[in-house]
Amino acid sequence: MSVNVGLGFCRFGCRELLLRRRLCSWRRMNVYFVIISILLVVHLVTSSRTCPANNDLYYLPIDRFCTVSQADNPLLHQDGLPKFTKIKPRHVVPGIQKLVSDFEGNLHEVELKLADPVHKATWTNIYDTLEVGGAPLSYGWSVVNHLMGVKNSDELRTAYQEIQPLVVQVTTKLAQSQYIYNAIKTLEDSGVSLDEAQNRIINSSLLAAQLGGVELTGEKKEKFNANRLQLAKLSMDFSNNVLDSIKSFHIMLTDKNDVEGLPSSLLQLMAFNAAEDKTSVNAEEGPWKLTLDMPCYEPFMKHSKQRQLREKLYRALISKASKDNHNNSDIIENIRRLRQENAEILGFKNHAAKSLKTKMAKDVQEVMSLIQSLKKKSKVAAEREIEELKSFASRHGFTEELAQWDLTYWSERQRESLFNFSEEELRPYFPLDKVLQGLFNLSSFLFGIKIQPSDSKVDVWHEDVKFFDIKNEQGEHIASFYLDPYSRPAEKRGGAWMDTVWGKSELLKRKPVAHLVCNQSPPVKDKPSLMTFREVETLFHEFGHGLQHMLTTVKYSDAAGISNIEWDAVELPSQFMENWVYDEITMETISGHYQTGEPLPKRLFEQLVKARKYNAGLHMLRQLYFGALDMELHTSSDHWMDIMKRISDEYTIIKPLPEDRFPCSFQHIFAGGYSAGYYSYKWAEVMSADAFEAFQEVGLTNREEVARVGTRFRDTVLALGGGVHPSKVFQKFRGRDPSPEPLLKMYGLSSEV
Numbered sequence: 001m002s003v004n005v006g007l008g009f010c011r012f013g014c015r016e017l018l019l020r021r022r023l024c025s026w027r028r029m030n031v032y033f034v035i036i037s038i039l040l041v042v043h044l045v046t047s048s049r050t051c052p053a054n055n056d057l058y059y060l061p062i063d064r065f066c067t068v069s070q071a072d073n074p075l076l077h078q079d080g081l082p083k084f085t086k087i088k089p090r091h092v093v094p095g096i097q098k099l100v101s102d103f104e105g106n107l108h109e110v111e112l113k114l115a116d117p118v119h120k121a122t123w124t125n126i127y128d129t130l131e132v133g134g135a136p137l138s139y140g141w142s143v144v145n146h147l148m149g150v151k152n153s154d155e156l157r158t159a160y161q162e163i164q165p166l167v168v169q170v171t172t173k174l175a176q177s178q179y180i181y182n183a184i185k186t187l188e189d190s191g192v193s194l195d196e197a198q199n200r201i202i203n204s205s206l207l208a209a210q211l212g213g214v215e216l217t218g219e220k221k222e223k224f225n226a227n228r229l230q231l232a233k234l235s236m237d238f239s240n241n242v243l244d245s246i247k248s249f250h251i252m253l254t255d256k257n258d259v260e261g262l263p264s265s266l267l268q269l270m271a272f273n274a275a276e277d278k279t280s281v282n283a284e285e286g287p288w289k290l291t292l293d294m295p296c297y298e299p300f301m302k303h304s305k306q307r308q309l310r311e312k313l314y315r316a317l318i319s320k321a322s323k324d325n326h327n328n329s330d331i332i333e334n335i336r337r338l339r340q341e342n343a344e345i346l347g348f349k350n351h352a353a354k355s356l357k358t359k360m361a362k363d364v365q366e367v368m369s370l371i372q373s374l375k376k377k378s379k380v381a382a383e384r385e386i387e388e389l390k391s392f393a394s395r396h397g398f399t400e401e402l403a404q405w406d407l408t409y410w411s412e413r414q415r416e417s418l419f420n421f422s423e424e425e426l427r428p429y430f431p432l433d434k435v436l437q438g439l440f441n442l443s444s445f446l447f448g449i450k451i452q453p454s455d456s457k458v459d460v461w462h463e464d465v466k467f468f469d470i471k472n473e474q475g476e477h478i479a480s481f482y483l484d485p486y487s488r489p490a491e492k493r494g495g496a497w498m499d500t501v502w503g504k505s506e507l508l509k510r511k512p513v514a515h516l517v518c519n520q521s522p523p524v525k526d527k528p529s530l531m532t533f534r535e536v537e538t539l540f541h542e543f544g545h546g547l548q549h550m551l552t553t554v555k556y557s558d559a560a561g562i563s564n565i566e567w568d569a570v571e572l573p574s575q576f577m578e579n580w581v582y583d584e585i586t587m588e589t590i591s592g593h594y595q596t597g598e599p600l601p602k603r604l605f606e607q608l609v610k611a612r613k614y615n616a617g618l619h620m621l622r623q624l625y626f627g628a629l630d631m632e633l634h635t636s637s638d639h640w641m642d643i644m645k646r647i648s649d650e651y652t653i654i655k656p657l658p659e660d661r662f663p664c665s666f667q668h669i670f671a672g673g674y675s676a677g678y679y680s681y682k683w684a685e686v687m688s689a690d691a692f693e694a695f696q697e698v699g700l701t702n703r704e705e706v707a708r709v710g711t712r713f714r715d716t717v718l719a720l721g722g723g724v725h726p727s728k729v730f731q732k733f734r735g736r737d738p739s740p741e742p743l744l745k746m747y748g749l750s751s752e753v
Contacts, residue, residue, distance in 0.1 A: 073091050073094060073095045073098070074086040074087045074091060074095075075087060075091050075092070075095030075096070075099070075140045075143060075144070076095055076098060076099070076136075076140070078135075078136060078139050078140070081458055081459065081501065081513065082139075082143045082459070082501070083459050084143075084147070084459050084460055084461040085459050085460070085461070086459070087143065087147065089153065089155035089156040089158070089159045090155075090159070092144055092156065092159035092160065092163060093159050093162055093163050095140060096137075096140055096141060096144065096163045096166070096167065097163065097166065099136050099137040099140045099141070100137060100166055100167065100170050102136065102137070103133075103134070103136070103137045103170055104170060106133045107133075107170075107173070107174060107177070110129060110130065110133065110179075110180070111177060111179040111180065113125070114126070114179040114180060114182075114183045115179050121183040121184070121186040121187045121190065122187065122192070123187065123192075123194065123198060125183075126180065126183050126184060126187060127201070127556070127558065128507055130180070131505065131507055131508065131557055131558075132507065132508065135508060137167075137170075138502075139502065141167055142499075142500070142501070142502075144160065144163075146461075146499060146501075146515060147461065148160055149492065149493050149497075149499075149517065150461055150462070150484055150488075150491070150492050150493075150517060151461050151462070151491055151492070152243065152491050152492065152493065153491065157240060160236070161233070161236065164232055164233070164236065165229055165232070165233070168228065168229050168232045169225075169229065172212070172213070172225050172228060172229075175208070175209060175212030175213065175214065176209075176212060176213050176214045176216070176221070176225075177214070178214065180209075181206070181209045181214045184202060184205050184206055184209070185206065187202065188202050188203075188206065196723060196724060197554055197555075197556055197559045197721075197722075197723030197724070198556065200559055200564060200722065200723055200724070200725070201556060201558045201559050201564060201722075201723075204358075204558075204564050204722075205558075207357065207358065208358070210346070211346065211354065211357065211358070213225065213228075213345075213346070216345065216346075220345050223341070223345060224342055224345050224346075227338040227341055227342050228338075228342065230334075230338055231335060231338050231339070231342075234331050234334055234335050234338070235335070235670065235671045236671070237328075237331055238321075238328050238331050238332075238335070238667070238670045238671045239493070239667060239671035241321040241326040241327070241328050241331070241664075242320060242321045242326075242328070242664075242665045242667055242671070243493055243494075244321075244325075244326050245320045245321040245323075245326040245665070246291070246292045246293065246320065246489065246494065247489065247490065248326065249291065249292050249316050250273075250289050250290060250291045251289075251290040251309070251312065251313070252274060252287055252288075252289055252290075253270070253286065253287060253288040253289075253290060253309075254286055254287045254288075256286070257306075258288075258306055258309060259286070259288055259304075260305050260306070261303050261304060261305040262299070262300065262303050262304060263299060263303060263424040263427075264283065265299070265424065265427060265521065265524070265527075265530060266296070266299045266300060266303070267283040267284075267288065268281065268283040268524040268525065268527075269295060269296060269521060269522075269524060270283075270288035270289055270290060270296060271283040271286060271287070271288050271289075272524055273288075273289035273291060273296070274286070274287045274288055274289035281524075281525065290309070290313065291489060292313070292316060292317055292320065293487055293489040293494065293519075294487070294494060294519060295487050295519065295520065295521045297313065297317065298408075298532075299423075299424075299532075300313060301313065301314065301405070301408040301409060302408050302409060302411075302412040302423070303409070303412065303424075304409065307400075307405070307406070307409075310405040310406070310408075310409060311403070311405045313405070314404055314405035315405075315657070315659065318404075318656070318657065318659065318660045318661060318662055319659055319660075319661050319664075320661070320664060320665040321661075321664040321665045322661035322664040322665075327664070328663075328664040328665070328670070329640075329661070329664060331670070332640050332663055332664065332670060333639065333640060335670055336351075336633060336634070336640065339351040339634065339675065340634075340637070342354075350634060350635045351634040351635075351675065351676055352364050352631055352634040352635045352676035354676075355634065355675060355676035355677055356676065358566065358567060359566050359567050359568045359677065359680070360566045360568045360569055360683065360726055360727065361568055361679070361683065364631060364635060367627075367631060367679045367683075368628070368631065370679065370682065370683060370686075370740075371624050371627050371628050371631075371679060371682070373740070374620060374624055374682060374740070374744075375621065375624050375651065377617075377620075377744060377749045377750075378616075378617045378618075378620040378621045378624065378749060379617070379621055379651075379653075380617070381616065381617025381618075381749055382615075382617035382618045382620075382621045382653050383617075383653055384617070385615050385617050385618050386402075386618070386653045386654065388414075389402065389407070389410055389411060389414055389615075390402050392410065392413070392414045392417070393406070393410045393413075393414075396413065398410065402654070403654075404654060404656075404657060407654070411615060415611060415614055418611070418614065419607040419608075419610055419611045419614070420607055421604050421607050421608070421611075423532055423533060423534075425604070426532070426533050426600070426604065426608070427530045427531065427532055427533075428530055428593050428594055428595070429591040429592065429593050429594075429598075429599070429600045429604075430530060430531040430532070430533065430535075430536050430590070430591060431528040431529065431530055431531070431592070431594040432485060432520070432528060432529040432530075432531060433528065434590065434591065434592040434594075435531060435536055435539060435590045435591075436483075436539075437589070437590075438586065438589035438590030438591070439539065439540060439543060439590060440452075441589050442580055442586050442589065442590075443543070443547065445703070445707060445710070446706070446707065446710030446711075446713070446714070447547070447551060447710055447711070447713075447714040447718065448472065448473045448711065448714065449470050449471065449472060449473070449478075449551070450470070450471045450472075450475070451468055451469070451470050451471075452468065452469060452471075453466065453467070453468055453469075454467045454468060454469045454480060455469075456469075458482075460482065461484075462484065462488070464484065464485065464486050464522070465482055465483065465484045466482070466483045466485075467480065467481070467482050467483075468480060468481055468483065470550055470551075477511065478511055478512075478550070478551075479504075479511050479512045479513065479514070479549075479550035479551070480511070480512075480513045480514075480550075481513065481514040481515070481516055481546055481550065482501070482513075482514070482515050482516065483516045483518075484515065484516070484517045484518070485518045485520055485529065485539075486518075486519070486520060486521070486522035486523075486529065487519040487520065487521065487522060492517075492519065494519055495519060495667075496517055496518040496519055496538050496539075496541075496542050497515075497517050497542065498514055498515065498516055498517075498542045498543075498545035498546050498549065498574075499514065499515040499517065500512070500513070500514055500515070500549060500561070500562070501513035501514060501515060503549065503552075503557050503560050503561050503562075503563055504552050504554065504555070504557065504560040504561055505555075505556075505557040505560070506555040506556075507556075507557070508557070510557075512549050512550045512552065512560070512561055514545075514546045514549050514550055516539075516542050516543060516546050517542075518535070518538060518539060518542065520532075520535040520538070520539075521535070527594070528594055530594060533581070533608065536581055536590065537578050537581055540577040540578050540580060540581055541574045541575065541577060541578050542574065543574075543577055544573040544574035544575070544576055544577030544578070545562070545570075545573065545574045547573055547577070547718055548561060548562055548565075548570075548573045548717070548718050548721070549561035549562050551714060551718040551719060552718070552719060552720075552721040553715075553719040553720070553721075554719075554720065554721040554722070554723040556723070558722075559721050559722040559723040560721050560722075560723075561721050561722075562721065562722070563721060563722050564721065564722025564723070565721065565722040565726060566725075566726050567673070567674075567677050567680055568677065568679070568680035568683040568684060569680075569683075569684055569687065569726035569729075570680070570684065571680060571681055571683075571684035571685065571688070572684045572687045572688050572691065572717060572726070572730075573688075573717055573718060574688075575681075575684060575685050575688035575689075576688040576691050576692055576713075576717075578688075579688070579689075579692040579746075582608070582609050582612060583700050584602075584605060584700075585700065585701070585703070587599070587600055587605050588600075612746075612747070613747055613748035616747035616748055616749055617747075617749065618653070619747075620682075620747060620749065621651060621652070621653070622652075623681060623682060624651055624682065625647065625648065625651035625652060626666075626668075626678050627678045627679035627681070627682060628647050628650070628651055629643065629644060629647045629648075629651075629663070629678075630666075630668075630669050630674065630675070630676060630677070630678040630679070631676060631678075631679065632646070632647055633663070633669070634669075634675060634676040635676075640663055644656070644660075644662070644663060685743055686738050686739075686740045686742075686743050687726075687730055687738045689742040689743035689746050690730075690734060690738040690739055690742045690743070691713065691717065691730070691733065691734065691738075692742070693742040694709055694713075694733070694734060695709050695710075712733055713733060716729050716730075716732045716733040717729055717730075717733055720732075
């Protein structure tokens with residue numbers, strides 16, 4: 001069973017990682033998922049406060065935290081969607097304390113019943129009881145975690161840090177409940193008839209209980225639990241250091257020469273950032289504020305003619321969270337040490353071996369086999385691409401040695417030369433509302449759904465947040481989602497992610513609701529939000545995660561939507577959806593010039609498709625570098641800086657600078673759910689490229705056949721959730737196992753030796 005504390009998917013800083021298109025994700029990823037991911041066994045619990053007379057059971061005094069009334073605290077008002085505007089940092093500690101107190105009493109009542117031979121171990125007595133009783137704490141804690149990502153403040157951090165240990169302790173207690181564990185084992189051995197999804201849930205529950213320390217005793221158990229509590233704190237500290245480090249850096253520009261060559265959209269954003277009075281922004285005269293926020297950083301590195309400023313900005317980026325009061329270096333080593341200790345306590349050689357127990361990949365060797373096989377193709381291409389870039393820059397008057405802060409600038413010039421368009425030329429064709437309309441139309445065509453703004457009055461955490469309903473072919477409401485599209489560096493973490501408000505549950509009579517969070521350029525003055533093409537890809541990516549969460553047909557919450565899916569398969573629907581922005585018919589519906597309404601010209605679209613393969617070797621090699629680095633960090637005992645140097649020597653063409661401290665902001669693996677799992681992006685991309693080829697095989701212009709394949713995709717990949725193993729789900733859709741060839745072909749790498 002899964003404790004739903006706000007699983008966040010993707011794009012968690014991925015734009016920084018890829019320097020390409022992913023903000024990722026996943027989670028993304030909610031930092032608490034680092035801790036909770038190993039508790040996938042069990043949901044929370046029932047109702048009553050009787051304590052079993054057993055000295056092995058320990059609990060908080062029943063009335064210790066019962067000081068908050070329903071009338072006083074919006075976290076306790078759970079009769080509908082969260083009341084975001086009413087929830088303040090002062091509500092967090094007393095609200096979560098009350099929910100934990102209720103949870104604590106309920107847990108003992110459940111254990112007491114399960115310990116009584118009169119009560120049989122049945123699905124209803126175990127899983128249904130736990131789901132009903134656990135819903136309140138799951139709801140409240142997920143709301144707090146969500147606000148930490150989108151409405152961060154010093155007051156909220158303080159409250160979160162105060163209450164987080166209590167939540168970790170009580171969920172650890174749940175994970176290590178011998179009574180619940182034994183009851184599940186009894187149910188498994190009973191021979192009672194259960195369906196495939198129920199059996200999957202039981203198997204995952206037992207494995208996650210074992211990984212959560214249920215079989216530990218004595219000093220080992222105490223050490224394991226203490227480590228996990230410390231890991232929760234360290235992960236939050238890591239994330240806060242990254243956010244604070246980004247917020248603390250800026251360059252104020254006043255000289256027009258310093259902004260020469262920058263696109264008007266960036267000038268407006270920088271002027272808006274600099275202006276004290278946001279109603280009187282002067283993009284032409286300045287001043288202009290340069291930051292490490294991606295909507296600012298990326299276009300500046302692409303277009304700035306001031307090499308010294310590019311260097312300064314680049315050096316600031318690669319040293320994020322590695323200095324002064326925001327230094328994650330020691331935190332990295334402490335996280336690695338504690339993960340290794342807990343892995344050994346559980347009998348594993350290292351953390352990677354433990355992590356892979358819940359994934360499709362069997363072992364580290366299989367992961368590295370995939371990474372190495374893709375590296376053979378991509379590194380040859382990457383070496384050629386760097387030489388071609390150096391030659392291009394030289395032909396255009398660049399006489400210096402090509403440095404890291406030159407790559408993005410000259411790559412953009414080369415791309416413009418090769419394909420005769422710039423990213424800024426595309427931006428006017430992608431106003432957010434038009435892109436959303438096209439995305440919704442595509443989803444309706446492929447999956448038989450209708451998406452529209454909700455008629456309900458819904459409370460949101462920021463005025464820019466939108467709320468939508470999804471209806472099926474019969475017009476029945478089946479799901480909803482929030483969309484928070486714009487960057488807010490002062491309070492919102494970077495990247496993009498899909499998170500759950502709650503999942504589908506027939507027992508609780510809940511329809512799935514999701515958060516879709518991006519960090520794209522906001523509207524400026526009289527211009528709507530004009531998206532870069534990569535922001536369009538990002539939106540499609542996160543919506544793919546949302547579709548899997550919202551279109552599930554599994555009736556058990558522990559396997560519905562994204563729940564119980566092996567980690568290296570979760571990126572399949574998200575990366576699959578990205579492919580549709582390269583479909584000409586789709587492009588006609590998602591693009592429309594914000595002034596004229598004209599779709600993206602055919603010439604630009606054709607060049608855009610060709611440009612997809614531009615520097616494909618470098619992009620893939622960079623992702624493989626992250627995956628190999630992650631795996632080595634969780635198998636080797638060497639210091640992280642020595643590991644980084646060793647892996648970068650093998651996986652990079654232009655070596656990192658001596659002061660490069662990229663792992664200090666690698667939130668995926670140190671403040672997200674991707675430790676020893678970053679390879680999942682490529683693992684799942686193999687499947688997503690193969691899945692999209694099924695549509696290409698029938699012909700993308702043959703819309704009747706495309707719709708049929710879309711229905712099959714909906715009824716398998718999107719519908720079956722964690723109720724069926726991902727390999728079986730893929731076989732149901734494709735009729736065979738996935739092949740890496742479609743991925744290599746997609747990026748023009750299939751011919752590389």
